[in-house]
Amino acid sequence: MSGSSIPPQLPPSVPPRPAPAQDGRTRYMEPAVDVGGPRTVPVTRPGVPAAQPASPPMAGDPGNRPQSADLHPLQADPQRATAEPQSVEALAGAAAEAAPAPLDPPAEKPRRAGWVGWVLAVAVVAVAVAVSYATFGLAPVVISTAVPLVVAEIGIVVLLLALAATVIRRRLRLAVQRGRSQAQEEAWSRHQQFLRRLDHELKNPLTAVRAAVADLPQAPPHELQARVDVVDAQARRMARLVTDLRKLADLETAALSLEDVDIAETVHDAAQAVGEEGAARGGGPRIRLDLPQVPWPLSHVRGDGDLLYSAVYNVISNASKYTSPGGTVEVRGREESGTVTIEVADTGIGVPQADLPAVWSELARAGNARGLPGSGLGLALVSTIVRRHGGSVRMASREGVGTRVWLSLPVAGPPDTP
CATH class of the missing domain: 3.30.565.10 (Histidine kinase-like ATPase, C-terminal domain)
Known part of the structure; x- marks a missing residue:
């Protein structure tokens, strides 16, 4: 057409780009039709004052054309509107500029040790305040100066008690282990000593019995009775030993x-x-x-x-x-x-x-x-x-x-x- 330049229209699938207002707020430009020709009407968000409309560009005056930052990319360059379609990345960037800032991610759920520590800290402070009240009276100034000292003293005492308890527990554990080991060694020593004594007590009568019957067939008749008496005496000795051992074992558990x-x-x-x-x-x-x-x-x-x-x-x-x-x-x-x-x-x-x-x-x-x-x-x-x-x-x-x-x-x- 002759006489005036008609600004290129945006494709219906492309939303208008928001233009920044002079006061830092965002305004939206929507096309409108009027009797006098195409114009733009600023649309503002509720509660946000409208910005002053910019002067329309003069037809055929390149020097008076608005900066590309105030126009949609397709409006700034009509040739790109028909030759180069807008990329998805650019549209996403434009949408991101208008989108509200994302909220901060929610804080991680505190661990149990964290709130236990806070509870202990509050308990220590409460004890310190109580001790301070009992010691220094109700004067706030005295309490405010005495609480840090009391807290420090209580912390030192608690630390020393914890260290002492750790040392005592370790020493007790070592003492129990040493006592158990010593008791086992003593029991093993007594057992070995008992076996040696039992071997000795059984070996003597058995030796006497073997000597008495060694050459019994060749022994003269007058020695037979003496050898029989030796065997009988040693057999009685071993019988008494076994009887005493059985009695001793029964005594430990018998009612x-x-x-x-x-x-x-x-x-x-x-x-x-x-x-x-x-x-x-x-x-x-x-x-x-x-x-x-x-x-x-x-x-x-x-x-x-x-x-x-x-x-x-x-x-x-x-x-x-x-x-x-x-x-x-x-x-x-x-x-x-x-x-x-x-x-x-x-x-x-x-x-x-x-x-x-x-x-x-x-x-x-x-x-x-x-x-x-x-x-x-x-x-x-x-x-x-x-x-x-x-x-x-x-x-x-x-x-x-x-x-x-x-x-x-x-x-x-x-x-x-x-």
């Missing part, structure tokens, strides 16, 4: 038959039995009893009567066995603080000091008693019986002078007695 035991009568019966056995062998040491009668006799003891008799008998029998026929065995009794103590003293061969710690163990024999008969289980039985009754045993000895043995029993019986 006690508790009753009211007259301990003075038990001591008298055991001493009388040992004296009769010594007389049957052709003589033994003198056995004297020293049991209190006035102002009152020994109290009765709650326990297993048969086992207590066996314990007292074994101690008196040992004293008689290791004392020469001209010696003396004294049996004394006393009571103190609810405990009855029976003491057996002798003038026998005594026990070497090096052997005293092991005399209460199974199959233990003193070095100066190897040639005398015995299984080495008598004192072990005594110790187990007294311990099962809640009592204790003790020995003192001087080699070549004599020995003293104490059996202490609670009158009330074992601790687990109802």
